[in-house]
Amino acid sequence: xxxxxxxxxxxxALQPIRRVEGxxxxxxxxxxxxxxxxxxxxxxxxxxxxxxxDALGVAIKRAQAxxxxxxxxxxxxxxxxxxxxxxxxxxxxxxxxxxxKKAAWVDAYEHTPHGKPVELR
Amino acid sequence: xxQHSHSHDDSVEMARHHHIHADLPPDPALRVxxxxxxxxxKGLVDPATIDAWVETYESRIGxxxxxxxxxxxxxxxxxxxxxxxDATTAIAELDxxxxxxxxxxxxxxxxxxxxxxxxxxxxxxxxxxxxxxxxWYKSAPYRSRAVLDPRGVLREFGLDxxxxxxxxxxxxxxxxxxLVLPERPAGTEHLNEAQLATLVTRNAMIGVAKVTA
Numbered sequence: 001x002x003x004x005x006x007x008x009x010x011x012x013a014l015q016p017i018r019r020v021e022g023x024x025x026x027x028x029x030x031x032x033x034x035x036x037x038x039x040x041x042x043x044x045x046x047x048x049x050x051x052x053x054d055a056l057g058v059a060i061k062r063a064q065a066x067x068x069x070x071x072x073x074x075x076x077x078x079x080x081x082x083x084x085x086x087x088x089x090x091x092x093x094x095x096x097x098x099x100x101k102k103a104a105w106v107d108a109y110e111h112t113p114h115g116k117p118v119e120l121r
Numbered sequence: 122x123x124q125h126s127h128s129h130d131d132s133v134e135m136a137r138h139h140h141i142h143a144d145l146p147p148d149p150a151l152r153v154x155x156x157x158x159x160x161x162x163k164g165l166v167d168p169a170t171i172d173a174w175v176e177t178y179e180s181r182i183g184x185x186x187x188x189x190x191x192x193x194x195x196x197x198x199x200x201x202x203x204x205x206x207d208a209t210t211a212i213a214e215l216d217x218x219x220x221x222x223x224x225x226x227x228x229x230x231x232x233x234x235x236x237x238x239x240x241x242x243x244x245x246x247x248x249x250x251x252x253x254x255x256x257w258y259k260s261a262p263y264r265s266r267a268v269l270d271p272r273g274v275l276r277e278f279g280l281d282x283x284x285x286x287x288x289x290x291x292x293x294x295x296x297x298x299x300l301v302l303p304e305r306p307a308g309t310e311h312l313n314e315a316q317l318a319t320l321v322t323r324n325a326m327i328g329v330a331k332v333t334a
């Protein structure tokens with residue numbers, strides 16, 4: 001209740017629209033992969049396009065409330081948040097399972113010599 | 122160029138030191154990897170499909186599909202009629218790469234009406250037609266100001282419309298995506314469909330620009 005005065009949402013109406021022509025589509029490969037996963041799960045029937053748009057909208061609002069600039073640069077983080085949340089809501093995987101899998105990947109990276117393909121063990 | 126690989130300064134040594142094991146990717150990349158491997162284990166996604174999508178996003182889908190639709194509507198009055206009455210079916214006719222079967226609506230710009238597309242909720246966008254949305258389309262200033270002050274937004278994009286031109290703003294949803302059919306520029310009567318398609322820009326199909334010859 002005692003949060004600092006961060007109101008990016010309200011202020012957005014006053015801000016100029018920042019544009020960069022010819023910008024790269026993705027800043028990093030994981031952004032494209034996250035988007036592809038969202039599309040693949042819709043095609044697999046795990047959730048609908050409407051559920052996806054709702055989840056993404058919620059993720060963006062939550063990020064705004066937390067002080068996210070919401071200038072488009074953090075968009076794929078919102079995509080990732082929405083994906084993780086939907087996967088949990090649809091009981092496809094729990095938060096614990098996601099965390100364990102991530103830890104397994106960290107472990108794999110730390111134990112794979114440079115130049116070798118990183119694989120889960 | 123090859124001289125660089127022979128240098129032995131500190132930064133190179135430092136870099137070597139850090140490369141004993143594979144670089145740990147940033148946190149979001151690890152979260153994506155966790156998701157992908159879990160979903161693959163469950164048989165919900167196929168890594169090859171994900172790779173194919175990524176490749177398509179990065180290199181193949183751009184605004185070219187949308188430009189083909191617009192150019193065809195410019196040269197073929199019957200097609201234009203079909204596009205304006207049932208865009209989903211008219212677009213499916215062209216058998217374009219990556220079409221996802223979204224429900225589409227085409228909006229015709231005329232000398233008196235200018236259409237502008239936004240998604241105020243998130244960033245719903247006709248990806249198969251226009252490729253990925255530009256960052257500004259996903260930004261909060263565009264999402265809110267396109268509705269509150271469309272004329273000002275268009276001016277910011279360098280499009281100063283006369284007062285008598287009505288601006289219609291369309292808010293996309295997961296169920297309906299919009300494609301603006303821009304006005305064919307004057308002086309293009311001699312151009313064929315393929316040549317016309319090269320003039321059509323992504324911004325014109327979102328409605329923040331006109332097509333110029």
